[in-house]
Structure formats: C-alpha cells, structure tokens
Amino acid sequence: MKALKIYEPYKLEIIDIEKPSIDEKNNVLVKMTATGICGSDVGIYHGTNAAATYPRIIGHEMVGVVDEVGENVTKLKVGDRVIVNQVTSCGNCYPCSINRGNVCDDLKVRGVHIDGGYREYIAVPENDCYILPSSISDVDAVMIEPTTIAIQACTRGRLVEDDMLLIYGAGALGSTILKVAKQFCKNIIVADILDEKLEEAKKNGAKHTINVLKEDLVEKVKEYTNGHGSTISIDSACVKDSLMLLLKATGNAGRVVTMGFSTSATEVNQFLITSKELDIIGSRLQNKMFSKAIEMINEGKLDLNGSVSHTFPLVKGQEAFDFIDSKDPSIRKVVLTFDF
Ligand code: MN
Numbered sequence: 001m002k003a004l005k006i007y008e009p010y011k012l013e014i015i016d017i018e019k020p021s022i023d024e025k026n027n028v029l030v031k032m033t034a035t036g037i038c039g040s041d042v043g044i045y046h047g048t049n050a051a052a053t054y055p056r057i058i059g060h061e062m063v064g065v066v067d068e069v070g071e072n073v074t075k076l077k078v079g080d081r082v083i084v085n086q087v088t089s090c091g092n093c094y095p096c097s098i099n100r101g102n103v104c105d106d107l108k109v110r111g112v113h114i115d116g117g118y119r120e121y122i123a124v125p126e127n128d129c130y131i132l133p134s135s136i137s138d139v140d141a142v143m144i145e146p147t148t149i150a151i152q153a154c155t156r157g158r159l160v161e162d163d164m165l166l167i168y169g170a171g172a173l174g175s176t177i178l179k180v181a182k183q184f185c186k187n188i189i190v191a192d193i194l195d196e197k198l199e200e201a202k203k204n205g206a207k208h209t210i211n212v213l214k215e216d217l218v219e220k221v222k223e224y225t226n227g228h229g230s231t232i233s234i235d236s237a238c239v240k241d242s243l244m245l246l247l248k249a250t251g252n253a254g255r256v257v258t259m260g261f262s263t264s265a266t267e268v269n270q271f272l273i274t275s276k277e278l279d280i281i282g283s284r285l286q287n288k289m290f291s292k293a294i295e296m297i298n299e300g301k302l303d304l305n306g307s308v309s310h311t312f313p314l315v316k317g318q319e320a321f322d323f324i325d326s327k328d329p330s331i332r333k334v335v336l337t338f339d340f
Contacts, residue, residue: 009047027070036061062117169237
C-alpha cells in the first residue's frame with residue numbers, strides 16, 4: 001500500500017509499505033478515505049514542530065471506512081464510516097488516572113509520535129473509532145478533528161453564556177473555535193490582522209472584530225466589554241506577543257487559554273496575572289471530544305460542510321504541501337484523498 005512519509009524537514013516521499021494486519025490491540029483495519037493537512041502537519045514538514053520525531057508517516061485527521069474487524073470487536077462492522085482518534089495514552093500515569101489522557105506522561109499522537117493517517121490503511125483499537133453521521137461527506141468529516149481541538153479549548157476555558165470572549169487569531173484554528181464557542185456564548189470578539197478573515201468571522205457569528213494592525217487591541221476590547229476587558233481570551237494566533245497582549249486585554253478574574261507550541265521565550269509579567277487574579281490555562285489536543293463534536297453535527301448545531309477548499313490525492317502529497325506553502329489566499333483546508 002502507498003504511504004506518504006516525511007524523512008526530515010522538507011523531504012517527503014511516497015513509499016510502498018506492507019498493509020498492516022489487525023491483532024488483539026489494534027483490532028480494526030480502517031481504509032483511509034480522507035486525511036486533512038493541519039497547520040501542525042505543515043510544522044512537521046517545515047521542521048518547526050517541537051513534538052515531532054522523524055521519519056514519520058504524518059496525518060492525524062483521519063477519516064476512513066472499516067475494512068476488517070477482529071474477533072473481539074463488538075461495536076463496529078465492516079463498511080462503517082469512521083473518524084480515528086489521534087490521541088493514544090497509557091492509562092496508568094497520573095494524568096490518565098484523573099481522566100486527562102490527552103496529556104498522558106507517555107502520550108503518543110498518531111501522525112506525530114507514531115505513524116498516522118497518510119497511508120491507505122491503519123490498524124487501530126475499535127474504541128479509537130467514531131462513527132460518522134451520514135449527513136457529512138468523508139472530506140468534510142476531516143474537520144471533526146480540528147473541531148475537537150476547539151471544543152477542548154472552550155471546555156478548558158470553562159466557557160459559559162455570560163462570558164465576553166476574545167478569540168485572538170481568525171485562521172483555521174480561530175474560525176473553528178468561533179463555530180464552537182458561539183454555541184455557548186453570544187458576546188464574541190475576534191481579532192486578527194486580515195480584514196477578509198475578520199469579515200468571515202462577522203458572518204460566522206462574531207459580534208465585534210478588531211484588526212490589530214489598524215486598531216489598539218486592548219483599547220478596543222475594553223470598549224466592546226463595557227470597560228472590563230474580556231472575561232476569557234483564547235489564543236489561536238500563538239505568536240510571540242500574543243500571550244502578553246491577552247494578559248492585558250483580559251479583565252479582572254478572567255481566564256486566558258493558551259494553545260501555542262513554540263518553545264521560544266515570550267515576554268509576560270507577573271503583575272498582570274496576580275493583580276487581576278487571572279487563570280492561565282493550557283489546552284492541548286482534545287480529551288474524548290469526538291462524541292461531542294459528532295453530537296453537535298447531529299443536533300444541527302455545527303455545520304462543517306464547505307470548510308475544505310482543496311483536495312489532492314495522497315500520491316500528489318508533495319504538490320499539496322507546495323501549494324500550502326504558496327500561501328494562496330484561496331486556501332482554507334486542504335485534504336488528501338485516496339481515490340487513485
Ligand atoms: Mn489537526
């Protein structure tokens with residue numbers, strides 16, 4: 001079977017490998033039909049993802065159809081369309097013991113620490129598969145994975161109806177957070193540097209938008225929140241100065257959710273945190289959020305149709321990554337398909 005493997009930054013190859021077989025542990029064989037290219041995959045390709053190890057078959061947004069089931073499988077049957085959980089955890093460490101397997105001491109993310117979905121077949125435990133609603137296509141279903149990341153950020157931030165939420169960054173991550181967050185609260189401010197992204201955010205339910213290149217973020221957030229500042233701020237821009245800015249823009253007793261993966265030092269000051277008694281909350285991956293995302297789709301609260309802008313067959317993976325690097329403004333979500 002074919003796979004797309006990254007040997008080192010900027011060096012990817014289509015290779016032929018043996019089709020996996022199912023066993024006790026990995027007891028379902030999934031035939032991939034669509035796998036998304038995430039910002040973090042581009043980071044692995046560029047060599048800027050601190051978590052990644054090489055060589056690696058990447059891809060953690062994995063949609064497919066069950067092709068074979070092991071003896072002890074009870075819930076799935078051949079032909080079921082599924083999305084595969086990217087998180088694997090040990091089940092025994094401290095985080096796992098308090099139901100925080102997404103930050104397991106021995107965390108292994110498919111497509112990052114172990115091989116992922118850029119291949120024709122993957123063998124996984126049955127419990128790592130979630131059956132897709134019939135209302136969503138395989139290509140669009142790839143977006144369920146980023147949605148789980150957004151649900152995690154909103155959950156970690158304890159988002160409630162009365163909140164005045166600031167989403168900093170309206171790219172792929174920020175726009176998904178907006179889609180999820182608007183189900184919890186109405187007062188949402190989105191900030192970015194691109195007017196077109198902000199216009200889209202307005203269309204998608206942001207009450208206010210701020211172009212941080214043209215307007216003062218902290219002042220504008222105050223203005224839109226009756227002088228208080230946001231009650232919760234989520235950093236979906238994850239740039240050098242974003243944490244410091246959000247500490248300033250967030251009001252007393254607020255929460256700041258970080259999602260960045262950069263290892264370079266960033267300036268913050270304790271006075272802002274202590275004097276306002278802010279909660280600074282990290283949000284990583286997702287903790288059993290696939291069922292929630294699928295429930296939102298089934299209830300008609302979440303529409304992921306039309307989020308994907310381009311598809312490439314897996315064998316044209318290099319073209320797909322080059323296209324993403326071109327930063328073409330039409331790019332939203334790029335998905336690799338397996339119809340070759
Ligand atoms: Mn992703």
